[in-house]
Amino acid sequence: MYRLTSKLVIYKNIDKDSILFRLSNICQQFAAGDYEKADLITDIYVEINRMLDISTRYGFDKNLWHNYLAFVLAMTENPFTLVSEKVGASVGTVNKFARSDFCIFKQLFDYDFSEMEKELDIDCFTIITNYEAVVKSEQIFNKGVSEKVQQLSRAIEQAKDETELYQIITDFYKTYGVGKFGLNKAFRISNDDKSGILCPITATSDVILEDLVGYESQKKELVQNTEAFVEGRRANNVLLYGDAGTGKSASIKGILNQYYSHGLRMIEVYKHEFKELPKVIEAIKNRNYRFIIYMDDLSFEEFEIEYKYLKAVMEGGLESKPENVLIYATSNRRHLVRETWSDRSDMSEDELHRSDTMQEKLSLAERFGVTIAYFKPMRKEYFNIVINLARRHPEIKLTDEELRAEASKWEMRHGGMSGRTAQQFIDSLLGSVDLS
Known part of the structure; x- marks a missing residue:
C-alpha cells in the first residue's frame, strides 16, 4: 500500500x-x-x-x-x-x-x-x-x-x-x-481550527414549502427571487418579517431543500458573529455554489451595534458582496432596529439631530431589496391550516367540526392563532393515546 x-x-x-x-x-x-x-x-x-x-x-x-x-x-x-x-x-x-x-x-x-x-x-x-x-x-x-x-x-x-x-x-x-461545500446543505461558523471558518450542520430540517399551509403569495415571491439567484440572474437580499410562528423560518428552510440540488447552500449566522462575516465571504466567494447567509429572528436593541457590521457587508464596504452570496433574514420587526419616539424628533437632551439616528437605523432594513410580510392568520385561515395539517395524518379521526372546536380551545390557551400554534395542536393530537 x-x-x-x-x-x-x-x-x-x-x-x-x-x-x-x-x-x-x-x-x-x-x-x-x-x-x-x-x-x-x-x-x-x-x-x-x-x-x-x-x-x-x-x-x-x-x-x-x-x-x-x-x-x-x-x-x-x-x-x-x-x-x-x-x-x-x-x-x-x-x-x-x-x-x-x-x-x-x-x-x-x-x-x-x-x-x-x-x-x-x-x-x-x-x-x-x-x-x-x-x-x-x-x-x-x-x-x-x-x-x-x-x-x-x-x-x-x-x-x-x-x-x-x-x-x-x-x-x-x-x-x-x-x-464540505459540495456534499453538505448548511453550515455554521466554527470555533474549531480544523474545520476552518465554517463547519457543516449535519442534520437539517427536511421541511418543504408545500408543508407550509397558506402564505402562497409570500412563498411565490421568495421562490422567484431564489430561482433568479441560483440561475445566475440578479436577485435581492430578502427580509421576511411579521408575527411570530407564521412560517418565516420554515419558508427559508423549505427554500434550501428545494434548491440544494441546484447548487444552493446556506450559512446560519447569529448577530454576535457578524464581525466574522468578512472571513465567511472570503471563504465562499470563489466557490461554484450559491450561498444564502441566513439570519433568523434578527433584531437589535438601541445599545447593540452589530448591525453596523451587517450594513458594511451588504452595501457600503470597500469590497463588494460577491455575486454568489445573498442575505436572507427573518424578524418580528419590519425595521430590525428598535426605535423610540425620541428618534423621530430632533429635540433631544443628549444628541443633536436625533432624526439622523433614526435614518441610520432604517438604512439597514433598506438594504433588503425584497421584504415579505407574514402576519397571523384570520380565524378562517387558522382553521384551514389546522384541517390541512390534520388530514396529512390518517390516524387523526376527528371531523372538521371537531377539529375547529378543539383548535379554538387550544389557541386560546397557547398564544393565539398562528401556523406554529396549529402545528403544536396537531402534535398534541398525535401524541395523545386515543385519537378517536
Whole structure:
C-alpha cells in the first residue's frame, strides 16, 4: 500500500495523519518485517477504530474500506477537484496525473489484506469489508453525504477501466461538488481550527414549502427571487418579517431543500458573529455554489451595534458582496432596529439631530431589496391550516367540526392563532393515546 500512496500526485495533499496514510505506513512496516507484532496490531486497531468512527458519523455500511476511500476522494479539495467541480471532465496535461491517481485509488479499493490478517492472526479487515451497520436514526448521521459517498463507492467498485473510472469521479465532482461545500446543505461558523471558518450542520430540517399551509403569495415571491439567484440572474437580499410562528423560518428552510440540488447552500449566522462575516465571504466567494447567509429572528436593541457590521457587508464596504452570496433574514420587526419616539424628533437632551439616528437605523432594513410580510392568520385561515395539517395524518379521526372546536380551545390557551400554534395542536393530537 505504501508503494501506491507514495505515487499519488494530484491527491498528495491528503492529510498525512489520515487513516489512509497511517495504514499505508503500517503496511510498509509489515512488508519490511520491521515491527513488533503486538505493537503493529495495536496500531492497526487504532486505525480501524478511526474508520468505524467515520462510518458511524456518516452512516456507512457494507464495505467500510471502500466507503472511506470514496469519502477521501469526495472531500479532498485541490486545484484539479475544484476545476472539475465547475466543468467536470476536461482536457489538459493534468489529466494524466489525475488518471494515474484514480488508478492508484482503484488498486487501493482492491487491496488484499489477507496476508497481513493471516500473519498477525487478526480478522478486522475482513469484518470492515463485510460490515452490517446498526440501523440508526437519520438525525445521528448526515444522510445526504452518506448516500452520495456510498453511491460513488459502488460506482468505483464496478468501473471496468481507467476511462470509466475517470468519468465516474469527474462526473461526481461536477454533479455534487467537492469537499464540505459540495456534499453538505448548511453550515455554521466554527470555533474549531480544523474545520476552518465554517463547519457543516449535519442534520437539517427536511421541511418543504408545500408543508407550509397558506402564505402562497409570500412563498411565490421568495421562490422567484431564489430561482433568479441560483440561475445566475440578479436577485435581492430578502427580509421576511411579521408575527411570530407564521412560517418565516420554515419558508427559508423549505427554500434550501428545494434548491440544494441546484447548487444552493446556506450559512446560519447569529448577530454576535457578524464581525466574522468578512472571513465567511472570503471563504465562499470563489466557490461554484450559491450561498444564502441566513439570519433568523434578527433584531437589535438601541445599545447593540452589530448591525453596523451587517450594513458594511451588504452595501457600503470597500469590497463588494460577491455575486454568489445573498442575505436572507427573518424578524418580528419590519425595521430590525428598535426605535423610540425620541428618534423621530430632533429635540433631544443628549444628541443633536436625533432624526439622523433614526435614518441610520432604517438604512439597514433598506438594504433588503425584497421584504415579505407574514402576519397571523384570520380565524378562517387558522382553521384551514389546522384541517390541512390534520388530514396529512390518517390516524387523526376527528371531523372538521371537531377539529375547529378543539383548535379554538387550544389557541386560546397557547398564544393565539398562528401556523406554529396549529402545528403544536396537531402534535398534541398525535401524541395523545386515543385519537378517536
